[in-house]
Amino acid sequence: xxxxxxxxxxxxxxxxxxxxxxxxxxxxxxxxxxxxxxxxxxxxxxxxxxxxxxxxxxxxxxxxxxxxxxxxxxxxxxxxxxxxxxxxxxxxxxxxxxxxxxxxxxxxxxxxxx
Amino acid sequence: xxxxxxxxxxxxxxxxxxxxxxxxxxxxxxxxxxxxxxxxxxxxxxxxxxxxxxxxxxxxxxxxxxxxxxxxxxxxxxxxxxxxxxxxxxxxxxxxxxxxxxxxxxxx
Numbered sequence: 418x419x420x421x422x423x424x425x426x427x428x429x430x431x432x433x434x435x436x437x438x439x440x441x442x443x444x445x446x447x448x449x450x451x452x453x454x455x456x457x458x459x460x461x462x463x464x465x466x467x468x469x470x471x472x473x474x475x476x477x478x479x480x481x482x483x484x485x486x487x488x489x490x491x492x493x494x495x496x497x498x499x500x501x502x503x504x505x506x507x508x509x510x511x512x513x514x515x516x517x518x519x520x521x522x523x524x525x526x527x528x529x530x531x
Numbered sequence: 532x533x534x535x536x537x538x539x540x541x542x543x544x545x546x547x548x549x550x551x552x553x554x555x556x557x558x559x560x561x562x563x564x565x566x567x568x569x570x571x572x573x574x575x576x577x578x579x580x581x582x583x584x585x586x587x588x589x590x591x592x593x594x595x596x597x598x599x600x601x602x603x604x605x606x607x608x609x610x611x612x613x614x615x616x617x618x619x620x621x622x623x624x625x626x627x628x629x630x631x632x633x634x635x636x637x638x639x
Binding site: 452509523526 | 564567572574576616618629633
């Protein structure tokens with residue numbers, strides 16, 4: 418039983434398209450995140466949600482819109498895709514936002530914009 | 532702001548010991564975590580240090596010096612399967628911030 422699952426695992430799309438990535442966690446965690454990992458492997462936080470409420474938005478272009486219908490799900494919708502959006506996107510979850518928080522990651526979605 | 536610096540790459544042979552350093556600058560600090568990521572995989576949690584000193588978990592140990600804003604991950608008895616990227620991370624407020632990452636290559 419996968420703890421944090423994302424779909425799809427691979428996504429190839431053309432510039433200008435709109436796409437969504439879904440994420441679900443079955444750990445009962447309160448907090449979920451989206452991270453972007455670029456070709457240099459830098460892991461950069463994009464959004465953080467706690468109990469369905471947005472708590473962190475790291476100056477991400479507003480073409481990216483996260484949605485959390487409930488605390489087990491955090492989806493990411495991207496409008497008007499650009500070449501620079503190509504990256505691996507990771508969803509993660511943790512129990513609370515405490516100081517010794519361990520984050521659990523999904524398997525990642527490799528997005529390629531052509 | 533926050534920054535966590537790591538060496539970009541480290542190489543070693545099987546059976547050796549390797550140390551991956553992390554120096555950090557953060558506005559708030561509660562502890563230092565380490566994550567491992569194999570190529571094509573997801574980051575997975577390895578260890579956490581809240582207090583100064585060495586924490587040992589099997590072949591892996593992690594060290595923290597808060598006064599020096601410095602920590603390291605020590606991997607002993609290296610195995611081929613330890614080839615991966617390693618990230619230090621801090622949790623200043625409401626988010627987990629990752630270091631620049633160190634790619635470890637283990638050779639036979």
